[in-house]
Amino acid sequence: MGATEVVVRPRVVSPFQASLRVALRRMQVVWVGIRHSRTAMVGLAILVLFIGMAVFAPWLAPYGPIDRVADTSNCVPNISCPLSPPSAQHPLGISEEGSDIYSQVIWGSQISLIVGIFSAMVASVLGTAVGLVSGYMGGWVDEVMMRFNDVVLSVPWLVLMIIVAARIGTIDLLGLILVIGLTGWSITARVIRAQVLSVKERLFVERARMIGSSRSHILLRHIFPNAFPLIFANTILTVAVSILSEAVLAFLGLSIYNTVSWGKVINQAIGGGALVIGGNVWWVIVPGLCLVFLVFGFYLFGFALDEILNPRLRRR
């Protein structure tokens, strides 16, 4: 051919950037899949609804989360006194401490979502890091990490959480997020590790090694993009679990003191005699239903995502 020399100047991009780019491109394909899946769209709709509730809480809720709306000296029995049943002014009634339950439920969405999402992110980052390193390095590193994982997995998480909580001291938002995040990484680590192990065996990794790529290079450019969709789907499911964990902790008394979460509302409801004759059942039922539907939304979306991301499942 002719003598024109073409100089190819490679774009200098760090391996991390490159792997992120590949990962993002894959996400675009996934988004198309999501749009086509009815399950995913329903789940997404539910999530959007609750996120909307959380974001617009200050405008949606007539009162603050712990505002005392009932003045015991000067209230109308069964309408604006503490422990009132649902009425036109207070659609879900008033709690024992004098707060408007309807507002509490709306404000509660904030805590459930914030704690759920952020603690899941902590757990996910930690679990993914452990899973990636453990799966890829193999050998004694893997053994040690998996033994530690077993220990964390085996100890009843409730006890672990309470002890970690006691160590941290008073519970504030950050504390709660850390507690749930630091105890929830074990399953993620196992799942990611399994995926890394199966990807490791694949030919293209062999070939990369033969060309002499460094370990970190392989990890970033080949293994991470392949594991990324799984990491994402797993995180969604972890959020659902975290939301439930927060509810259980709140129910047991471990909740943030200057605001409410749905678990705390249920706790107060039981304490306030919502389920005895003459009590206000909606006080218990509504926050519980909110939890159920929110988690339902996450699971629907997570399951649908799992089907989209796993090509073998799609074939079915």
Add this chain to the structure above:
Amino acid sequence: MARILKVMVRKVINAAITIFGIICLNYALLRLMPGDPALSLTPRDPKYQGLAEYNRELFGFDKPPWEQFVIYLQRTVTLDWGISYRLGLPVFDVLMRDLGWTLVLVGTSTVITIVIGMLVGSIAAQKRGKPFDLVSTATGIFLYGMPIFWLGFLLLATFEKGSIVGHYFTWWPALPSQGYYDDMLGQWAWDGAHLTSAAQHLILPALTLTLGTLAGISLVMRSSLIDVMTEDFVTTAKAKGLSDRQILRRHILPNGLPPMVALIALDLAFVIGGAYQVEVVFNYYGIGWETIQAIDNLDFPLLQFIIVVGGVAIVLANLVSDFILLLLDPRIKVS
């Protein structure tokens, strides 16, 4: 056969290491507690002041750390776990008794869950895309995300003696809901009255726990079976002229069960967690209930070994499931 033994031995060693790890973690956690460990082991009430000194000597807090650790290990192994000051009884005895009751609850619930879950899961997999599948899967996902304590309270409110519902519908069944057998019957004995009472008290808690965990099992069973159903060898089996039932029995189930067993084992940790909630809601005096009491009362001697007992139970359960898996899948035998 020798190879299976080698793998089994390896798993037992792993389990032992994990248990050791739990014991060490336990030790570390106590020392990580803010303040004087001897005081942690003693209730805050001033009248127990002398007990603090006693504890300090007993646990050797005045001795160097590594010696403390050895003492701790010794006492753990010899089952000398101290005295719960809330109950005034040896920790070991209390925990063993509680563990027994929790196992009854978890055991009953797990058996029912596995039987029904597997049944529902396999029918849903076979009738895939049809109404049964859609309804059961949607219900499953719905139940899966239900907070167990909430479900428990709703069931409690519906079925306990003097419930709201019972108030309006006099024919509505009322079930006992406090403790694990009728207090009036006194000390436990293996006779009809006690057994009946225990069974009655088991209904609501077991029902709650079953409903909470059923969904998980049936959903996993369904996906596991569908995974297998799309494998080529199932088409081969169909091509041979086998009926759907024969294919299910001989080809699908033997391949679909191993991942199920593995997943059930992993789920066990969550079932235990659920059991805790159920015990609190129904005042069922098992390990879970005891844990919450111990935390509320800062009964550290008890708390310490609850971690160990709970952890060991899960490790052993996983070991058993690993063994079952080993026997089921010939590929593992040779790999």
Add this chain to the structure above:
Amino acid sequence: MLLEVKDLVIEYTTQSGTVHAVDGVSFNLDEGEALGLAGESGCGKTTTALALMRLLPYNGRIVSGSILFRGRDLVKVSDTRIRKIRWKDISIIFQGAMNSLNPVRNIGQQIAEPIVLHEAVEEQEAMRRVGELLELVGINRERMRDYPHEFSGGMRQRVMIAMALACNPKLVIADEPVTALDVMIQAQILELLERLRKELHLSMILISHDLSVMAETCEKVAIMYGGKMMEIGTTVDVFTDAKHPYTQGLVAAFPDIRGPRTMPASIPGDVPSLINPPTGCVFHPRCKFAFDRCTTAEPALAEVTPGRQAACFLYPEVPEVVLRTETVAAR
């Protein structure tokens, strides 16, 4: 005539739409004949094969057409009847036998399974036949109790062949029997298939995207594309004097070891979408001879020279396709 397939139409329902996997395919097979079903991946060959035994997956269905096997229309027979016909009269060898064998049972049990089922004999008795079959395909009968993962790819394919012959079927369908194997083993397996076919007087349908495989074993060959039949004729004739432009392209794309060292000409363009197939002739977007009529009307498969059928308007004898009327829904 052992097998007469007429105007077979098969659809799959997927989330992205209805896939017209097979759209009006017809061909015949005589006793003792070997027919090669060739075409690119996704053209409908495997779907056709599965349909012959009513083995379509849960989202596939036979929309219309007939499959006459020894005079009986397999599309219309009951489920019980088709189960009796499966393996006893028609059996199938799948590609990539790794997953085609149950990993948790040994091969002896799997080969014996259809024998016990169809011939009502005890497993003991069946095992004797299993031993014979294994020897027939060149596997030591001592390995009867071994598991599939203990065999190499080529050996597993031999196991599949032994299994396919277990009930002395009249027709054996081989779906890409050698695709997953390396060339040396390919030759061995093909030779084995040929030998067995002649010895046992079997009829065979061999499916492959690899024309060379067909050239060695089949007397007749049928070329499929986009879910439709493009050309049918004897192997020698079709390969030396291809009538349909697609077949010409396929044959030309095959490198000749004795020919000049140039890149073989490939057919430009991509395979058509089976959800939205092109109007008119399904091949016209990639055909260098395409003219106006090709974009609006669909050519039917018709005889263009004695013993040769092609679906192309280049030949005046070829009429247009008439819309089908009768619908049947079976799987």
